[in-house]
Amino acid sequence: xxxxxxxxxxxxxxxxxxxxxxxxxxxxxxxxxxxxxxxxxxxxxxxxxxxxxxxxxxxxxxxxxxxxxxxxxxxxxxxxxxxxxxxxxxxxxxxxxxxxxxxxxxxxxxxxxxxxxxxxxxxxxxxxxxxxxxxxxxxxxxxxxxxxxxxxxxxxxxxxxxxxxxxxxxxxxxxxxxxxxxxxxxxxxxxxxxxxxxxxxxxxxxxxxxxxxxxxxxxxxxxxxxxxxxxxxxxxxxxxxxxxxxxxxxxxxxxxxxxxxxxxxxxxxxxxxxxxxxxxxxxxxxxxxxxxxxxxxxxxxxxxxxxxxxxxxxxxxxxxxxxxxxx
Amino acid sequence: xxxxxxxxxxxxxxxxxxxxxxxxxxxxxxxxxxxxxxxxxxxxxxxxxxxxxxxxxxxxxxxxxxxxxxxxxxxxxxxxxxxxxxxxxxxxxxxxxxxxxxxxxxxxxxxxxxxxxxxxxxxxxxxxxxxxxxxxxxxxxxxxxxxxxxxxxxxxxxxxxxxxxxxxxxxxxxxxxxxxxxxxxxxxxxxxxxxxxxxxxxxxxxxxxxxxxxxxxxxxxxxxxxxxxxxxxxxxxxxxxxxxxxxxxxxxxxxxxxxxxxxxxxxxxxxxxxxxxxxxxxxxxxxxxxxxxxxxxxxxxxxxxx
Numbered sequence: 001x002x003x004x005x006x007x008x009x010x011x012x013x014x015x016x017x018x019x020x021x022x023x024x025x026x027x028x029x030x031x032x033x034x035x036x037x038x039x040x041x042x043x044x045x046x047x048x049x050x051x052x053x054x055x056x057x058x059x060x061x062x063x064x065x066x067x068x069x070x071x072x073x074x075x076x077x078x079x080x081x082x083x084x085x086x087x088x089x090x091x092x093x094x095x096x097x098x099x100x101x102x103x104x105x106x107x108x109x110x111x112x113x114x115x116x117x118x119x120x121x122x123x124x125x126x127x128x129x130x131x132x133x134x135x136x137x138x139x140x141x142x143x144x145x146x147x148x149x150x151x152x153x154x155x156x157x158x159x160x161x162x163x164x165x166x167x168x169x170x171x172x173x174x175x176x177x178x179x180x181x182x183x184x185x186x187x188x189x190x191x192x193x194x195x196x197x198x199x200x201x202x203x204x205x206x207x208x209x210x211x212x213x214x215x216x217x218x219x220x221x222x223x224x225x226x227x228x229x230x231x232x233x234x235x236x237x238x239x240x241x242x243x244x245x246x247x248x249x250x251x252x253x254x255x256x257x258x259x260x261x262x263x264x265x266x267x268x269x270x271x272x273x274x275x276x277x278x279x280x281x282x283x284x285x286x287x288x289x290x291x292x293x294x295x296x297x298x299x300x301x302x303x304x305x306x307x308x309x310x311x312x313x314x315x316x317x318x319x320x321x322x323x324x325x326x327x
Numbered sequence: 328x329x330x331x332x333x334x335x336x337x338x339x340x341x342x343x344x345x346x347x348x349x350x351x352x353x354x355x356x357x358x359x360x361x362x363x364x365x366x367x368x369x370x371x372x373x374x375x376x377x378x379x380x381x382x383x384x385x386x387x388x389x390x391x392x393x394x395x396x397x398x399x400x401x402x403x404x405x406x407x408x409x410x411x412x413x414x415x416x417x418x419x420x421x422x423x424x425x426x427x428x429x430x431x432x433x434x435x436x437x438x439x440x441x442x443x444x445x446x447x448x449x450x451x452x453x454x455x456x457x458x459x460x461x462x463x464x465x466x467x468x469x470x471x472x473x474x475x476x477x478x479x480x481x482x483x484x485x486x487x488x489x490x491x492x493x494x495x496x497x498x499x500x501x502x503x504x505x506x507x508x509x510x511x512x513x514x515x516x517x518x519x520x521x522x523x524x525x526x527x528x529x530x531x532x533x534x535x536x537x538x539x540x541x542x543x544x545x546x547x548x549x550x551x552x553x554x555x556x557x558x559x560x561x562x563x564x565x566x567x568x569x570x571x572x573x574x575x576x577x578x579x580x581x582x583x584x585x586x587x588x589x590x591x592x593x594x595x596x597x598x599x600x601x602x603x604x605x606x607x608x609x610x611x612x613x614x615x616x617x618x619x620x621x622x623x624x625x626x627x628x629x630x631x632x633x
Contacts, residue, residue, distance in 0.1 A: 051421070057420055057421045057424060059424060119618050119621055119622070120621075122621055122622070122625045123621065123625050123626070125420060126358065126364045126420055126564060127560060127564065127625075127626075129364060129420060129424060130364070130556040130557075130559065130560050131560060131617070131621065133553055133556060134553060134556055134557050134560065134614055134617055135614060137550075137553045137614070138610075138611050138614035138615075141610035141611065142607055142610060142611055144610070145603075145606050145607045145610045146607060147603065148603075254549070254553065258428050261424070261425065261428075262425070262428075265421075265425055269421070295436045295437075295439065295440045296436075297432045297433075297435070297436035298432065298433050298436045298437055298440070300429075300432055301429040301430065301431070301432030301433035301436070302429070302433060304425060304426075304428070304429035304432070305411065305426055305429040305430070305433075307425075308422050308425045308426045308429065309411070309414055309426065
């Protein structure tokens with residue numbers, strides 16, 4: 001096993017061991033923190049697919065996070081108030097079932113990613129960054145002005161949604177669900193990176209002209225990657241809403257997009273477990289430093305500056321050395 | 328709907344547009360010359376507003392507050408250029424985004440640390456209080472008219488600086504071929520610091536001017552920053568002319584959309600839902616406009632052809 005392999009194994013062991021220990025020791029708050037870290041990691045695994053593999057610097061991934069959150073919020077809101085959705089033309093009922101909510105979250109964020117991707121991929125580089133950022137802001141303002149679903153105040157869901165055969169109100173069981181989904185997303189990412197599609201994506205990032213010359217469609221690969229990436233982040237959004245039992249426009253805010261990107265960078269771009277390491281580090285810092293000092297964001301900013309300017313590989317890079325390249 | 332309301336809203340749109348131009352001009356200049364995407368531009372706007380509010384409260388002079396705001400923003404700009412930004416010119420956009428996002432965290436939280444979370448108040452100058460009666464009996468606040476005038480004056484000044492002066496020639500040369508002008512003996516590092524400080528001063532000025540009609544608070548620069556990005560995408564990156572046209576288009580669309588879209592939907596919907604749908608659409612109007620421009624011209628109205 002390579003050094004990166006050991007680091008990854010240690011991460012997984014920690015994500016299994018610490019919550020189990022907290023469960024036995026009777027510390028539900030630690031499990032909640034771990035759940036938060038795992039959900040953020042899932043969102044960042046989504047972004048890493050577009051950013052690391054496809055080279056798409058999206059500053060608008062909060063869109064998908066928020067759509068996932070609102071998919072959960074809207075469905076559960078109608079279920080808890082016993083009102084049909086869109087009474088004029090669809091008249092369907094809400095639901096409290098997680099699998100249905102996840103499906104809706106994944107499909108709707110994938111659709112949004114398709115539309116945003118089609119428009120944004122007409123450009124590249126700095127235009128792409130600004131446009132994804134702008135679309136994020138559009139959804140943010142739309143959520144604020146949408147009074148039927150709480151507007152600026154957001155909406156609360158009183159009871160966590162259910163999963164067949166599990167008691168989701170038990171912190172460790174809900175954590176288990178989130179952890180399994182994270183593992184599934186990591187497996188999918190690893191699978192994509194090795195598949196012909198992943199190789200094409202890698203090549204389209206590094207040498208777009210050559211990809212075009214051999215008759216492959218790099219732009220389409222990037223679009224597909226963007227859609228899958230959005231769908232994974234959307235799923236994370238639905239879980240995040242369920243963790244807090246609350247959705248609000250802040251899920252769409254561009255700070256959220258920035259934070260998802262920070263998870264990827266702190267951990268190490270294009271490393272399979274980079275987003276996981278980054279999210280865990282972020283949540284740990286938020287908890288430890290946030291308790292010590294109200295203005296801990298100053299330290300976060302300085303740390304981020306340090307990583308960007310001096311430690312390009314992030315945490316995984318520091319621990320496991322340089323990434324293997326395929327030159 | 329009366330003609331007076333329309334004229335008022337057009338003036339409001341113009342005022343918003345010229346303030347956006349002050350932000351967008353700096354951003355597009357910095358991108359054009361140094362190839363840098365600067366997310367921290369909104370923080371310089373915020374610095375301008377806070378310094379103006381503090382100086383105005385201490386001295387009572389609005390003019391002094393404006394000068395101090397521009398000076399402080401320019402200094403903050405020069406400082407971050409020399410310590411951080413300078414290291415980013417040769418890196419990819421991802422690093423620039425992250426480093427400047429990190430600067431936002433430091434600036435925002437630092438300002439909250441120093442000034443607290445409560446908004447500051449910046450009074451409008453006495454001389455510009457009240458409103459002016461325009462032809463056809465339109466009453467319009469003097470201060471907002473002054474903002475339009477100031478924005479247009481800065482636009483003219485910027486055009487003169489870039490088109491007519493020696494430093495402008497260097498800036499344009501820097502956009503086209505930085506190796507060549509460095510070889511011709513122009514100190515490119517100083518030029519970069521100057522351009523960055525110039526952009527920062529414009530942002531600081533905008534923050535101070537707008538600070539007198541809105542509250543001065545942490546995070547005030549970010550919505551403006553993102554709108555300025557929309558302006559640049561519409562106008563074309565690197566083009567000052569594009570930034571000017573884009574800023575006016577975005578300012579007018581945003582202001583007029585908020586007024587007219589609900590009215591438009593009232594023509595064929597019941598008033599309550601028309602107001603709701605209209606308001607939602609109005610909040611999205613400029614982004615839809617941006618999407619339309621992208622489909623039509625991916626590099627913006629005045630951008631270089633790819």
